Amino acid sequence: MIPALQSYRQANPAQRRDTTRIMTRVCWALVPGTALMALWFGPGVVTNGLLLILLCVLFEAGALLLRQRSIRHGLNDGSIVLAAWLLALCLPPAVPMFVLVIGAAATTLLGKHVYGGLGQNPFNPAMVGYAVLLISFPQNTTQWIEPQWLGGWFNPDTWERVWSQITASSGVTSAWDAVTQATPLDQFRTATHAASSATTSASGMSGMSGMSGMSGVSGVSGVSGVNGSNTGIGIGSATSIAWISLSAAWLAGGLYLLFVGLIRWHLPVAMLAAATTTYIVYTVWMPDITLPLPWVLFYGGLIFGAFFIATDPVTAPSSRSARLWYGAGIGILCVVLRVHSNYPEGVAFAVLLMNACAPLLDRVCVRDQPQ
Amino acid sequence: MKGGLALSRPANSTIDDQIHTLPLQATYYLPAVSYSRAVLHSQYEPGQSVLRGESIAQGVIAPTSGTLRAQVNHAWPHPSHLEVPTWELEADGLDTALPLAPLAQNVTTQDKLSRLTMAGVQGLGGAGFSTAKKIERVLQHTERTLIINAVECEPGVECDRMLMQSHASSVIEACHALVEWIQPTQTLFAIEDDKQSAIDALTSDKTHQQNPVLTWVTLPAVYPSGAESLLVQRLTGLHLAPNQRAADAGVLCVNVGTVMAIYNALNGNAAIDRLISVSTQDLMHTTTLSVRFGTPLNAVLKFAASQHTGLAEALRLNPTAVQVGGPLSGFSRPIDNAPILAGCNALLIGPSHQSQPPSACIRCAECATVCPANLLPQELYTAARSDDHDVLKHYRLDACVLCGCCDVVCPAHIPLTQWFRFAKGSVAEQAQNEADAALARTRSEQHAARVEQRALEKAVADEQRRSAAAAAKHAKADIQAALARVKRKKPSA
Amino acid sequence: MSDWLLIVISAVFVNNFVLVQFLGLCPFMGVSNRVANALGLGIATTFVLTLAALLSHLLHTYILVPLDVQYLRIIGFIFIIAVVVQFTELVMRRHSPLLHQVLGLYLPLITTNCAVLGVALLTTQQQNTLFSALLQGFGAAVGFTLVLILFAAIRMRLDKADVPKPFQGAAIAFITAGILSLAFMGFAGVT
Amino acid sequence: MTWLALTSLLLLCLAIGYGFARLGNSQSSEETLIERINDCLPQTQCAQCHFPGCRPYAEAIADGRAGINQCPPGGDATIHALSELLGVEALPLDKQFGVSKPPLVALIDEAVCIGCTLCIPPCPVDAIVGSGKLMHTVIAEDCTGCELCIAPCPVDCISLVPATAEITQWRPAAPEQRS
Known part of the structure; x- marks a missing residue:
């Protein structure tokens, strides 16, 4: 860069960044949410994160080695660390090691390197990894424990589970003894299913429920299809406070990114607006849905998805109007999937579906209006 | 204008507010290359003496009087770093000018245009397009607009500002003369608001106040508001179609230096010199020189160093490389005796810095936010890498003015502008091949049709000849039979 | 009205022919290198599929069932599809020779396209009225076209990606189709 | 009963066959194909492809008598354009026909x-x-x-x-x- 422009770069901090700095800034924005999650759900969250990052870096190094690319240059742009961290936040605390390994492999290899490395993958790597895990290991990816403030840290059982995760021993496989109540979203979904008494809930997949999608506590224990004890999901119950505070933390991180100029407002705003309007349409169309509107935004991974997953520049369209359509698409699909599909939280699938539409949107929304 | 970069010089940088004229050089180098890079030929013999202002070939004017040497391959200030056939002109020191009578006002337009061509007036804004051709196209339109482009938006290029500041009255006169000639319905004088000293000098001029024919347009100092296609679309609201020049739409957008060159040419002195700003790479010191075309680069820099201590220090530190052109649109070259030409508006002493090795594009669209032509550089970049001309056309590569803003903001340090230069070259090359193929095809079809026609005619002619021969043979036989009968009837005869 | 919409929505998204039921994969992989070709084939398939669904339903209810010769339905359906495809080819040759030129190879392929036969068999099996069979056929075709165009746009971008040697060409296309069907599994269970 | 069904199908197909025959004689699209292949060729008429000119080579390609990589002056650009047009694999230039200069x-x-x-x-x-x-x-x-x-x-x-x-x-x- 010509020194004459150093003065320009000093004058405009937004222009001072490069790819590494962008990725590290986004990781900083993730810290508050992750810390809060660790406080609510115990050390398992931290081990998830660290192990996944380690595994993803190993897979990335291996892939770069195979392609005779410089590992240092490839690794120091930090994109794989970010993807691993995002995936870790979607998984329940202290999942078994094999889930982490397969998740890391899917994210790094299938999500990114099979397409030729950074910038060329059409699908968001973290979401590819998460979708693979979700569909292959429904049990492990949806069994969340009940959020207790600092509870997890002093409960010997959590430490034992964490230890079994790290040593990859499959000792502790019995279901959690403290299986707790349905997640707000899970309750919300079963309510709608019960209301419309459709036959599908009897289909094979229905026993498995409560895909947390970065949130939600699984209440319906496994295949038995018996509803967990629902100690109420009303406002003020332990679960709702946990998830609202988490979404608030994600919102704080997201606003920081917006303020620093790393992401543009088009996408999150379009997504949240579309989600709200679709939800309102649903309340009109299916009056039996009871969850009050503001909580729809705060429960589940909508805010987390809007600010951290959907705004991944590589897989999102790059022209302004295309981003608005892309955000709106994710918002609508997310609510539709929440109401109808087997997985109460559809952010992962909504993002993957709209990633598929991004190249077409880019081609269609060409900015050809004159100055 | 959307996008663009608000570039500013370093706070404590100094600008030498005096124009230094370069003394006469011993030899001048005149490249025999036209605007479209075709090799030129001249009817002048080596060793023939020429006067100052004499046109050696189309667009090549002798900067001083002297003897013309034979063409020789010589360095040329162009990104290709190729050597081109160049005439060497040995100055005889007398600097006698070719007598050119000033043209009266009522002379026909054709005489004025031929005078501009003979005086070698070219665009000084950087493109170097022949001004006479440009004016000729504009004059074909009844509804004409004149834009005088004094928007010098690239930091480190100060020659227009110095010209307006020190020759305000002649600039106004030149503008009035051009308005008189072109008779535009609207005249806009576009200038940046950070050139207040120049604006004051011009507006306080008496002739302007008596008949204010120019309307002032002050633009915020954002690079690259001076690019012709962007400035025209911005001031006239006209949307130029791909590859359509402003002149074809009746808008004459001309650099203020070129306006002076037109005025001088019409008054009898050829366009043989221009103002150049020489500064250091970090733009701390800048000075302005008046240089004749063909002056070797090293002479210019040596003279600039002699006039300014800051530049002398910079030249001492890096004596080998210089950047020709502004900080963003310039290219680096070694310091040698390559000649200064009309298109060169600035020199930056020191090599242009290489940014870090590029990493992968993460499609963050920062470049799209700063692109002044409202394009999607990230899509153009992917298409340029795979040389896909349909997609390049789809995302309007031709609207790209190669300003370099996207390079500045790219977090992956990708040399986007160089990719777009390569893409434009490859698109132009294919267009040329297709044109040649179309020409060859029509000619070969005509050739085939003619050969076929010729064969047909020949066949018909043969047919007639054969039947005629047969008829002739038949007739001869009848005559002999008749003679034989006659002989038998009169044996004694 | 809303259950019509439901039929089409479920045919397009929930049990999408290509990505959920994995029918019609050969034209899906074959013609998805350019968006223009994909659109062309999509329109042609929509035309063929809707017509085939209609005719096969008529054949089934008014000829096969009364004559109690259901076992002839495979032959009958294939015959109808071949007729419809041949008819489409002639119409396309007459009206847009350019599109016909591009799709020349793939148009007869629609005859053997299992999605078309699949629609014919499925609609006649589920005892629904003529109109719902038509809707089902149309929904299936729209689903096929939508996914085909999205996939073509992705592949146009993948052509420019620096994909490792062993994955280039069809391999990366299959992987991408796999991830796409992974995404479509999100619709599983939508009533 | 099955005889009745089969005969009805047969009649149906005869009727449709007759309809197609009348519909079928549209202008052969062979002409536009040759025209569009010829557009991709560089028109040097140099006969390095062993055909007397570009148009004969285009006709040969249309009939499948010639490969798309026999044109040295056209080089990769022509081969790529032809492979794009005909949807066939782009083979490298065949050396026996010459080298692109x-x-x-x-x-x-x-x-x-x-x-x-x-x-x-x-x-x-x-x-x-x-x-x-x-x-x-x-x-x-x-x-x-x-x-x-x-x-x-x-x-x-x-x-x-x-x-x-x-x-x-x-x-x-x-x-x-x-x-």
Whole structure:
């Protein structure tokens, strides 16, 4: 860069960044949410994160080695660390090691390197990894424990589970003894299913429920299809406070990114607006849905998805109007999937579906209006 | 204008507010290359003496009087770093000018245009397009607009500002003369608001106040508001179609230096010199020189160093490389005796810095936010890498003015502008091949049709000849039979 | 009205022919290198599929069932599809020779396209009225076209990606189709 | 009962067959195909593809008698365009038909030329000007560098030179790609 422009770069901090700095800034924005999650759900969250990052870096190094690319240059742009961290936040605390390994492999290899490395993958790597895990290991990816403030840290059982995760021993496989109540979203979904008494809930997949999608506590224990004890999901119950505070933390991180100029407002705003309007349409169309509107935004991974997953520049369209359509698409699909599909939280699938539409949107929304 | 970069010089940088004229050089180098890079030929013999202002070939004017040497391959200030056939002109020191009578006002337009061509007036804004051709196209339109482009938006290029500041009255006169000639319905004088000293000098001029024919347009100092296609679309609201020049739409957008060159040419002195700003790479010191075309680069820099201590220090530190052109649109070259030409508006002493090795594009669209032509550089970049001309056309590569803003903001340090230069070259090359193929095809079809026609005619002619021969043979036989009968009837005869 | 919409929505998204039921994969992989070709084939398939669904339903209810010769339905359906495809080819040759030129190879392929036969068999099996069979056929075709165009746009971008040697060409296309069907599994269970 | 069904199907197909016959005789699209293949060829008419010109080569490709990689002047651009048009795999240029060279034009050495007019008829684009016992010359802009005039010349005075000067042909280079 010509020194004459150093003065320009000093004058405009937004222009001072490069790819590494962008990725590290986004990781900083993730810290508050992750810390809060660790406080609510115990050390398992931290081990998830660290192990996944380690595994993803190993897979990335291996892939770069195979392609005779410089590992240092490839690794120091930090994109794989970010993807691993995002995936870790979607998984329940202290999942078994094999889930982490397969998740890391899917994210790094299938999500990114099979397409030729950074910038060329059409699908968001973290979401590819998460979708693979979700569909292959429904049990492990949806069994969340009940959020207790600092509870997890002093409960010997959590430490034992964490230890079994790290040593990859499959000792502790019995279901959690403290299986707790349905997640707000899970309750919300079963309510709608019960209301419309459709036959599908009897289909094979229905026993498995409560895909947390970065949130939600699984209440319906496994295949038995018996509803967990629902100690109420009303406002003020332990679960709702946990998830609202988490979404608030994600919102704080997201606003920081917006303020620093790393992401543009088009996408999150379009997504949240579309989600709200679709939800309102649903309340009109299916009056039996009871969850009050503001909580729809705060429960589940909508805010987390809007600010951290959907705004991944590589897989999102790059022209302004295309981003608005892309955000709106994710918002609508997310609510539709929440109401109808087997997985109460559809952010992962909504993002993957709209990633598929991004190249077409880019081609269609060409900015050809004159100055 | 959307996008663009608000570039500013370093706070404590100094600008030498005096124009230094370069003394006469011993030899001048005149490249025999036209605007479209075709090799030129001249009817002048080596060793023939020429006067100052004499046109050696189309667009090549002798900067001083002297003897013309034979063409020789010589360095040329162009990104290709190729050597081109160049005439060497040995100055005889007398600097006698070719007598050119000033043209009266009522002379026909054709005489004025031929005078501009003979005086070698070219665009000084950087493109170097022949001004006479440009004016000729504009004059074909009844509804004409004149834009005088004094928007010098690239930091480190100060020659227009110095010209307006020190020759305000002649600039106004030149503008009035051009308005008189072109008779535009609207005249806009576009200038940046950070050139207040120049604006004051011009507006306080008496002739302007008596008949204010120019309307002032002050633009915020954002690079690259001076690019012709962007400035025209911005001031006239006209949307130029791909590859359509402003002149074809009746808008004459001309650099203020070129306006002076037109005025001088019409008054009898050829366009043989221009103002150049020489500064250091970090733009701390800048000075302005008046240089004749063909002056070797090293002479210019040596003279600039002699006039300014800051530049002398910079030249001492890096004596080998210089950047020709502004900080963003310039290219680096070694310091040698390559000649200064009309298109060169600035020199930056020191090599242009290489940014870090590029990493992968993460499609963050920062470049799209700063692109002044409202394009999607990230899509153009992917298409340029795979040389896909349909997609390049789809995302309007031709609207790209190669300003370099996207390079500045790219977090992956990708040399986007160089990719777009390569893409434009490859698109132009294919267009040329297709044109040649179309020409060859029509000619070969005509050739085939003619050969076929010729064969047909020949066949018909043969047919007639054969039947005629047969008829002739038949007739001869009848005559002999008749003679034989006659002989038998009169044996004694 | 809303259950019509439901039929089409479920045919397009929930049990999408290509990505959920994995029918019609050969034209899906074959013609998805350019968006223009994909659109062309999509329109042609929509035309063929809707017509085939209609005719096969008529054949089934008014000829096969009364004559109690259901076992002839495979032959009958294939015959109808071949007729419809041949008819489409002639119409396309007459009206847009350019599109016909591009799709020349793939148009007869629609005859053997299992999605078309699949629609014919499925609609006649589920005892629904003529109109719902038509809707089902149309929904299936729209689903096929939508996914085909999205996939073509992705592949146009993948052509420019620096994909490792062993994955280039069809391999990366299959992987991408796999991830796409992974995404479509999100619709599983939508009533 | 089955006989009834089969006969009804047979009748149906006969009726439809007759309908197709009348519909079927539209203008053969063979013509547009040859036209569009010919558009991709560089039109040098140089017969290096073993066909007397570009159009015959286009017809051969349309009939499948020739491969798409037999045109050296066209080089990769032509092969890529043809593979795109016909949807066939783009094979590299076949060496036996020659190597793609930078654009060349013929140049007659005026000192040696005896004005025999033997080189004028074979030129496919009439780029050679001259008549009996008078000086011949090549019009550079029109010449496609097909080398057909070189063989007939009895005094071998025709040589091939680059079509345009190096400086006119120069194009900006692509930035070097990261490994």
